[in-house]
Each structure stands twice: as C-alpha cells, then as structure tokens.
Amino acid sequence: MELYKRIKKRREELGMSQEELAHKLGYKSRSTINKIEMGINDITQSKIKSFADALDTTPGYLMGYAEQGDSSVVLQGNGTVLDSLNQENLPENAVPYNPKMHTIPILGYIAAGLPLYADEHIEGYTYTDLNGGAEYFALRVSGDSMTAANIPDGSLLIVRRQPTVENGEIAVVRVNNENATVKRFKQEKNIVMLMPQSYNAEHQTQIYDLKKDKVEVVGKIMECKVEF
Numbered sequence: 001m002e003l004y005k006r007i008k009k010r011r012e013e014l015g016m017s018q019e020e021l022a023h024k025l026g027y028k029s030r031s032t033i034n035k036i037e038m039g040i041n042d043i044t045q046s047k048i049k050s051f052a053d054a055l056d057t058t059p060g061y062l063m064g065y066a067e068q069g070d071s072s073v074v075l076q077g078n079g080t081v082l083d084s085l086n087q088e089n090l091p092e093n094a095v096p097y098n099p100k101m102h103t104i105p106i107l108g109y110i111a112a113g114l115p116l117y118a119d120e121h122i123e124g125y126t127y128t129d130l131n132g133g134a135e136y137f138a139l140r141v142s143g144d145s146m147t148a149a150n151i152p153d154g155s156l157l158i159v160r161r162q163p164t165v166e167n168g169e170i171a172v173v174r175v176n177n178e179n180a181t182v183k184r185f186k187q188e189k190n191i192v193m194l195m196p197q198s199y200n201a202e203h204q205t206q207i208y209d210l211k212k213d214k215v216e217v218v219g220k221i222m223e224c225k226v227e228f
Contacts, residue, residue, distance in 0.1 A: 048063065104127070
C-alpha cells in the first residue's frame with residue numbers, strides 16, 4: 001500500500017478529519033492533506049515523521065515497512081541502520097529503513113525558463129528509491145516555464161543521467177556547454193526544439209541548429225517533488 005493510502009487509512013481509523021490533521025501538522029487548510037491523500041502532492045522524508053506523530057503511528061508503518069505498532073527498523077539521518085528501538089527512543093531525524101532507498105546529490109538550481117547556467121556543486125542530498133543501475137541526481141527548479149507540466153518554481157527534480165531521450169520527453173538539456181534548462185525535447189534531423197509548458201505566454205519554444213549549436217542531453221526527468 002502506498003504512503004498516501006496509509007496516511008488516509010490511519011487518519012480514518014482514528015476518526016480524524018482532514019481539517020484536524022492539517023491543524024496538527026501546521027497546514028493552513030485541508031486541501032493540502034487532500035492532495036497528499038490523493039497522491040498528487042509528495043512529502044519529504046523528514047515530514048513523514050511529523051505525519052507519523054500526528055497519526056499516532058510510526059514512520060515505518062506509513063512507508064509500508066512495518067505493521068502498526070512495529071518500529072523495529074529505522075534509518076538514521078546519516079544512513080546508519082538502527083534495530084530494535086521503540087518509538088520513544090528514536091532520534092529526531094530517523095526515517096524508515098528502505099533497502100531500495102538511497103541518497104543522491106542535489107546539484108543546485110537549474111532554470112526552467114530561459115537557459116541559465118547551472119553550477120553543479122552539491123548543495124545537499126535527497127532520497128530516491130529509483131534504481132536499476134542508473135545514475136541519479138537532483139536539481140532545484142527556478143522559473144515558471146514548465147508549470148503546466150506540474151513542475152513549479154522551487155520544486156526538486158529527480159533526474160536519470162542519460163545522453164538521449166525520446167521526442168516529447170522532459171529533459172535537462174545543456175546548450176553550448178554552459179547553459180542548462182528543463183524543457184520538453186524534440187529533434188527533427190539537425191533541428192532541436194526545447195518546448196516550454198507554461199501558463200505564462202512569455203515563454204516560447206527555443207530552436208537550435210545542431211550545425212551551429214551544441215545541444216547536450218544531460219538526463220531525463222523521472223520525478224518532481226514539491227516540498228512544503
């Protein structure tokens with residue numbers, strides 16, 4: 001059972017309304033809880049602990065790695081596995097242990113508007129359960145040119161590093177060795193089109209001729225996380 005379904009199930013078991021849960025977590029309205037329970041909005045690893053406390057359960061239960069009342073396996077913030085701990089003794093930054101979960105670097109901001117240079121310095125880490133032997137990293141979006149594709153300003157993108165994508169896929173693309181952007185990718189022979197999806201009409205398709213410009217696909221967008 002997915003995280004959002006367990007949150008809803010546990011809330012209903014307690015006879016708690018969405019308004020009550022929102023109040024306990026400090027959200028302004030029930031709409032945020034509703035979107036989380038529908039699987040529309042994601043929540044951060046640290047926020048899972050807050051949900052567990054509000055719902056009188058454990059992070060392990062919400063993540064699906066333990067039954068209600070079982071807190072035998074957790075993962076400390078530094079990656080150390082902690083066994084046989086009860087809920088009262090858990091460190092503040094403890095999150096459930098998931099053998100598929102691993103850390104990936106956040107490589108700073110990247111434009112989702114006109115191309116903007118993205119400094120690939122590690123400014124932090126996040127988690128993903130995506131695997132398969134590929135290399136993943138995260139980038140922070142700055143701009144509103146992909147809002148219609150549910151990629152808002154400030155969101156965190158999980159990217160699979162790869163040199164090519166299919167036409168119509170959303171990718172991180174570097175232009176002329178120094179600019180990078182997030183756009184829907186399309187190529188017809190030597191012409192590359194980087195297409196925005198925005199509610200802002202100012203954003204227009206960027207067109208490049210491979211005979212004149214170097215266009216490099218850095219990776220494919222796999223997930224978009226909106227943090228609260």
